Amino acid sequence: MDYQVYFENQREQHLNELKEWLSIPSISALSEHKSDVLRAADWLADSLAKAGLENITIHPTEGHPIVTADHLHAPGKPTVLVYGHYDVQPVDPLHLWETPPFEPTIRGDKIYARGATDDKGQVFLHIKAVEAILKQEKELPVNIKFCIEGEEEVTSPNLPSFLEQRREELAADVVIISDTSLLEKGKPAICVGLRGLCSLDVEVTTANTDLHSGTFGGGVPNALHAIVTLLSTLHDDQGRVNVEGFYEDVPELSPEMRAEFVKQSLDENKLQQSLGLDALYGEEGYTFVERTGARPTLELNGVYGGFQGEGSKTVIPKEAHAKITCRLVGYQKPQDILDKIERHIHANVPVGAKVSVIQREKGNPFTMDTTTPMLQKASDAFNHVYGVRPVLTKDGGSIPIVETFGRVLNVPVVLMGFGLPDENLHAPNEHFNLDNFDKGLLTIVEFLKQV
Structure with a gap:
């Protein structure tokens, strides 16, 4: 099956659908948008159904809903659980947006809207990848489940208990999350550690x-x-x-992990100048990327x-x-x-x-065993599409729910992000590069086939 041709033919339709979702102001932090968050959950449920997923449920919580779905028709094959979120950050300061945040606009090779990269755009890739395989081949090479929440931007207060209560229902062999970024254009990365x-x-x-x-x-x-x-x-x-x-x-940094940090090729002098600093500062004996990612x-x-x-x-x-x-x-x-x-x-x-x-x-911090077979399969998928193996990174930020998934479900969690560091997530003019939109679809299809 030529999935590149398929996605090229469907591209305009897919982008129009994504624009519909992005136009819903699902700001979880603001109570006046509670109905909008619910509307975004409804849109997601409809999209999952159209893609061919089954057992779609919108679960009420004390806050905003969690949406689950599955397609379990591959006996003996691994089960992949996709996690993401459909809620978005507030848009202030509004006057700095070049176009309204909930009127999605394509300018050049980017789509601009709140939630474009964080995280509606990236979740959308998984839905359309599954839909493509079902349309092209009539069956999936794996079993798949979705768990998409509406409270990630407000620290996921209801998701940990949801995972605990539905541990068997959500059981999987791997959790896939696309809510991170490449190192730079054409240079994929898989995060194997979060502080x-x-x-x-x-x-x-x-x-x-x-x-x-x-x-x-x-x-x-x-x-x-x-x-x-x-x-x-x-x-x-x-x-x-x-x-x-x-x-x-x-733990002390291993020589192998230090070698991965070197591959990031960060120019500390350039960084220092860009920040207007006379010097960088931190714990002696470590580089900037080691200090900010692994210390x-x-x-x-x-x-x-x-x-x-x-x-x-x-x-x-x-x-x-x-x-x-x-x-x-x-x-x-x-x-x-x-x-x-x-x-x-x-x-x-x-x-x-x-x-x-x-x-x-x-x-809690999150650390992944870099010898995990699922990580290698994700690396192979990136390499197949991007033509280069991803760099393994440890990121300085914190996404506590990642550790919770791994601990509660006792499975590896693979962070396969398709954003870029300069896409203004949480800031005015948030956007998603369409080159990674296209390659992300192909990478996810390739990963599901390799698993």
Whole structure:
């Protein structure tokens, strides 16, 4: 079967269908769009039915629905579970969009709309790949299931329990997710590691009121001084986190993984110049891509307190605040890291100050065994279509649900993304390159045939 000719003949129809879906403002974070999110779920269910999928169900949750479907007519063959999401980010600032975010527009070789690359466009590829095989060959070479949610952009609050409750229904041999990107045009990548996440808020208090710096200055503790002193203990001079036990569950990078990082060919000088920096910074002994993809971090995201208005105010503030997040790797556990940081903070409180800590987000890191046969088959499929094997990457971001799928279903999770890093996901003028739209369809078909 010549799938390239098939998809070329169907291209205009496929893009028109995708435009319909992209025109639905399924913004999960905004309550006024709740009906739109439901409308996008209905559209998805109809599209799955037209493609030939069966047992299509829209599952209500406490938030937005989860849509499932399957086609299980290949006894003895592997089962592939496709995960993705149909919800999208808010569109602000609206004035920076060249065309309205929910009026999909093709300009050049790109389709512009909110959700074009994240993640409606990429989910759409899987639906149309399955439809193509069924139309061309009347049967699938594998069993396939879909689990598409409407809350990924708001941290998937209802999906983990859904997976736990429907573990047997969703059982598979591999989970495929297309919500990541190539390294650059023509250079595919498969992400084999995502950093986990944990966060906390710190409040330092001193006196029971703000005080006059002339009357009390030099004689009482200053909450801002105290929090700066406290926060300075969290790192050493070499960029390492100075919290006892922080690195206990961090594996050393293997020579093979370091070789994969080298293949990314990142020009650190060019990056430094593009960011307007005098120097890059981080843990000694590691390159930029190793630091941001495979090493843990502790970052200050906000530090505030005292007078911040125009002019000056001679005040000694009674309180100061900090917001901290950590990116985690390997076998680090969010709760363990939060507890270690909290112990460090309480052990280093400056004289005269009191401290309170609120623990917040928790997400486990994801790491994939690079010898997994399913990963090799995905690499073969990319190589067949793009003419080059994908680079194996470890990405600095966090998608906690990826780890949840692997752990709950006890299967490999393969991240086969078809976006590009510069496609403005979460920003104005989000778009999807149509070259990867075309090649993505062929790659998915090839993967399903190889599995």
